[in-house]
Amino acid sequence: xxLITLRNLGVTLSAPLFSNLNLSINAxxxxxxxxxxxxxxxxxxxCIAGMMEAGEGDIIRSRGLTIGHVEQxxxxxxxxxxxxxAVLAALPAEAQLSESWxxxxxxxxxxxxxxxxxxxxxxxxxxxxxxxxxxxxWVREPDALLLDxxxxxxxxxxxxxxxxxxxALPRDVPVVVASHDRAFLDATTNRTLFLRPExxxxxxxxxxxxxxxxxxxxxxxERRYQKDIKTAQQLRKQAAKLNNIGINSGSDxxxxxxxxxxxxxxxxxxxxxxxxxxxxxxxxxxxxQGTHAKxxxxxxxxxxxxPDGTLLFRTGKRFISQGDRIVLLGPxxxxxxxxxxxxxxAIMEPQAVTDGIKATPALVLGYGDQALADLDDRETPxxxxxxxxDVGDQRARSLLAGVGVAIExxxxxxxxxxxxxxxxxxxxxxxxxxxxxxLLDxxxxxxxIxxxxxxxxxxxxxxxxxxxxxxDRSFVRTIGNRFWLIEGRKLIEVDGPEPFFASVVxxx
Numbered sequence: 001x002x003l004i005t006l007r008n009l010g011v012t013l014s015a016p017l018f019s020n021l022n023l024s025i026n027a028x029x030x031x032x033x034x035x036x037x038x039x040x041x042x043x044x045x046x047c048i049a050g051m052m053e054a055g056e057g058d059i060i061r062s063r064g065l066t067i068g069h070v071e072q073x074x075x076x077x078x079x080x081x082x083x084x085x086a087v088l089a090a091l092p093a094e095a096q097l098s099e100s101w102x103x104x105x106x107x108x109x110x111x112x113x114x115x116x117x118x119x120x121x122x123x124x125x126x127x128x129x130x131x132x133x134x135x136x137x138w139v140r141e142p143d144a145l146l147l148d149x150x151x152x153x154x155x156x157x158x159x160x161x162x163x164x165x166x167x168a169l170p171r172d173v174p175v176v177v178a179s180h181d182r183a184f185l186d187a188t189t190n191r192t193l194f195l196r197p198e199x200x201x202x203x204x205x206x207x208x209x210x211x212x213x214x215x216x217x218x219x220x221x222e223r224r225y226q227k228d229i230k231t232a233q234q235l236r237k238q239a240a241k242l243n244n245i246g247i248n249s250g251s252d253x254x255x256x257x258x259x260x261x262x263x264x265x266x267x268x269x270x271x272x273x274x275x276x277x278x279x280x281x282x283x284x285x286x287x288x289q290g291t292h293a294k295x296x297x298x299x300x301x302x303x304x305x306x307p308d309g310t311l312l313f314r315t316g317k318r319f320i321s322q323g324d325r326i327v328l329l330g331p332x333x334x335x336x337x338x339x340x341x342x343x344x345x346a347i348m349e350p351q352a353v354t355d356g357i358k359a360t361p362a363l364v365l366g367y368g369d370q371a372l373a374d375l376d377d378r379e380t381p382x383x384x385x386x387x388x389x390d391v392g393d394q395r396a397r398s399l400l401a402g403v404g405v406a407i408e409x410x411x412x413x414x415x416x417x418x419x420x421x422x423x424x425x426x427x428x429x430x431x432x433x434x435x436x437x438x439l440l441d442x443x444x445x446x447x448x449i450x451x452x453x454x455x456x457x458x459x460x461x462x463x464x465x466x467x468x469x470x471x472d473r474s475f476v477r478t479i480g481n482r483f484w485l486i487e488g489r490k491l492i493e494v495d496g497p498e499p500f501f502a503s504v505v506x507x508x
Contacts, residue, residue, distance in 0.1 A: 011043050
């Protein structure tokens with residue numbers, strides 16, 4: 001039974017986001033909603049939730065249906081409110097006293113520690129804020145659930161928690177998930193909608209298999225298009241020949257035949273549609289100036305500690321060589337960021353002695369952190385480029401446009417850019433520094449699937465060397481050729497990431 005039906009739905013802002021969209025959302029559906037940044041995912045969810053009207057088409061909801069919509073941002077008014085009270089406030093006023101038990105049941109289901117429940121939301125990590133938004137929606141027991149980028153800011157443990165929570169929901173509750181996390185979509189969905197300006201595509205498959213089916217469909221469509229265009233060209237050539245013969249012979253029959261051939265060619269050309277070409281949200285391109293050194297960094301049993309000197313782990317004797325793409329694995333608080341900072345300091349400040357860490361003098365570092373701390377929100381993208389790098393005005397504008405920062409946004413503060421645009425700007429800054437070694441902390445944060453795959457392609461080029469931390473399992477599986485795991489106060493090398501991923505999912 002269809003609980004929500006979309007008929008010929010369309011929304012156009014500065015350009016069409018989607019059009020003629022038809023979709024039935026049924027009990028038991030777990031629908032992954034996939035599109036590049038800024039291509040209408042959040043808009044579609046708001047339309048389904050009844051928060052905005054579509055420009056065309058209809059949405060039919062079952063009588064009495066309640067929809068829970070988990071958006072991306074926490075309302076500013078809630079930041080001073082304790083976690084428990086913020087969830088309680090989501091209940092109707094008349095139910096807050098008699099049904100406050102619902103809050104505890106919801107928070108228990110999401111495994112929220114007691115110590116966090118009385119803490120103001122503004123003091124929580126980004127991951128717990130995301131789960132607070134989910135709790136505020138789920139405590140009202142909606143009939144359908146809409147999730148907008150639910151894994152943003154979540155670490156692997158919380159992503160696994162969310163996956164398990166979603167998969168344990170009553171099967172009659174449909175869920176629509178807009179996400180760029182490919183592994184998460186594979187684990188939680190059974191249908192995939194690729195949202196497009198025209199001819200959005202729906203497959204009864206989770207993301208990876210649906211993506212393969214989409215590519216196959218696009219390839220077949222492109223073949224049909226090329227065949228139709230070729231046939232139309234041949235018809236026009238035949239018509240031209242007959243037209244010349246008809247004029248010379250004065251044959252009315254040939255004139256009529258010529259007209260018929262032209263009309264057939266026109267019908268073919270009008271009906272022929274090229275395969276969908278995704279409008280790039282901005283290319284991700286890295287650059288490396290290369291180095292002749294084979295060993296880039298040597299770790300000689302370096303101690304990784306917290307500020308008071310307490311030991312987190314020792315590295316043992318380790319080497320980072322040219323061409324290594326090392327993924328650093330470990331639970332939260334194990335010291336991954338601290339090791340990254342030690343490596344950064346050893347490379348950036350070679351005159352400062354960092355015990356147990358030695359970097360080759362030829363190393364040029366490209367560092368990117370998940371907070372994009374190198375970007376000043378008050379500075380403009382154009383100013384950031386022209387004052388840090390030897391690029392002129394026109395070159396800067398071209399580079400910024402190439403990473404998806406439109407002309408009108410290039411002279412506005414960086415703080416006004418979307419998360420995806422900031423991430424691409426950060427990667428552009430890395431490229432212009434022309435490093436020969438990358439330290440990357442959550443580099444796919446805010447990147448859409450297209451951007452993630454473009455970054456993967458760049459990092460997989462010959463002689464690119466990097467050490468990275470990431471909660472994106474698909475990214476880790478694709479990029480890593482070596483894996484270091486922090487375990488038992490030691491840094492050990494393991495064959496792959498799967499045992500660690502499995503341990504996180506199991507809650508070990």
